[in-house]
Amino acid sequence: MESGECVIEAAGLWRVHGRAGRSGRVGGADGSAGVEAVRGIGFTVRRGEVFALLGADGAGKTSTVELLAGLAPPTGGRVTVLGHDPYAQRRRVRSRIGVLLQEDGLPSGLTAGEAAVMWAGCTSGARPVDEALDLAGLGARRNVRLGRLSGDERRRLALSVALLGRPEVLVLDEPTAGLGPWARRAVVELVHRLRAEGTTVVLTARRLEEAEALAGRLAVMSGGRIVVEGTPSEVRAAYPSRIRFAMPPGWFVGDLPPLGALGVVGHRELPDGSGRVELLTPELQRTLTGLLIWARERAVELEGLDVRTASPEEAFPEPGEGDAAGVRCGTEAG
Structure with a gap:
């Protein structure tokens, strides 16, 4: 794929938690119930770009990145990652993406090194474990059990695990949330380094300052919709x-x-x-x-x-009627 080519495309993307109607949406004629977490959003991400989804809790950020990671199918619309449906064609995508979720799921009884080795055994073409730990600044903590790692260190361990497969696309759900100043700077520097190496990164954040420290372009989500999209300066300009x-x-x-x-x-x-x-x-x-x-x-x-x-954080607007259903790189998505 050529540099600058779209590696992620979402168009008219919906996700409903719970029961959905025959139309795939809540509140239809059949009276079905459910929660519309993602409501017809669309965006594109180019190779080597860092793109952030910004919003308060419940805005739909995590539900969106789970769709990108292929952890759930969309209720409606479509999403492709590296040219494939990340859920229906997960085997074609899984080895090329890395995912950091808010819960790491790593067993606390293992050491940091053992957890990384275990994960590397499930990863095709995994980079050396020591290299992955060093990327997150955890080389010296390899023999420490996860239960004795600080919250910052455990979060960075989960990030190093996500990097084991040398991913082309990295999906990070609130990578700096809850981190102290030093750990936050370390994650920011690592994301910038990965971008310089050509990795495409999609991440979520709750505050504009977090997003603009990491991303060159971002989309503000509210009520499951994208309400503003652009560079950090363009987004700031949208909020007086x-x-x-x-x-x-x-x-x-x-x-x-x-x-x-x-x-x-x-x-x-x-x-x-x-x-x-x-x-x-x-x-x-x-x-x-x-x-x-x-x-x-x-x-x-x-x-x-x-x-x-x-401050978008203080001024998230209510979902509007004119939100775009989705775009493809350079064209409108029908």
């Missing part, structure tokens, strides 16, 4: 930053400079009874500069000034 403060005594919002000229796209008085106001802006520096100049020129204080950068 927030400025909150109390107007000086005797002054009102109407006394501020024209808010549109400051880049403000929305404002309100906070409903907590504090009398503070909130400004929403996609141009934080421009808005804040104008606001502070106004306050300085009038010798007033903006009490309780609080500034927050754009």
Whole structure:
């Protein structure tokens, strides 16, 4: 396959947990019940790209990566990994992908080295165990039993196991969740190294800062749908930053400079009874500069000034009606 070619394609992808109707969706005419975890999403990932699915708990991220890993069939739509259906054609895909789930399933009675050796015995063309452990910074902990490893170390061991088969595609479900600062940096550096070597990585994250440290492109999920997709800067731009403060005594919002000229796209008085106001802006520096100049020129204080950068975590929109059902690289998917 040529560099830059799509290695993952999802179109109109649905996944329903529990009972599904004849149509494969919940709430149909047959009155069946179930939970729609993934609702008609579509995306593509090119070779050598790091792509992140970002969202709160319950957004559908894990359900999506399980479909990519071939651990379950989709209720509707289609997904291909390396040109194959990862569930129906799992034998063609399994040896070419590595998977890190939130639960590693490794027996606590084994040492780190024994667990890696056991897994290597089930992996075609496995890299040397010592090499896999070293990739995750665990070479010195080879003889330590899993029950005595820290949470950080056990998570990195699961990652080293996922790398045993020298995967072309690596699927990581929240690889930095719960890790301390050092371990988080180590995982970030490892993902960047793998990308430089040509590995395609799909990962999930709960916070934008985690995703943008790892991925060059990401999709925000909410309610089982993709609501925003693009580079980290494009995603940030889709969510206005927030400025909150109390107007000086005797002054009102109407006394501020024209808010549109400051880049403000929305404002309100906070409903907590504090009398503070909130400004929403996609141009934080421009808005804040104008606001502070106004306050300085009038010798007033903006009490309780609080500034927050754009945060998808605080502003996941409700699923909309216009979400794309899916695309193929360079074309729309029908």
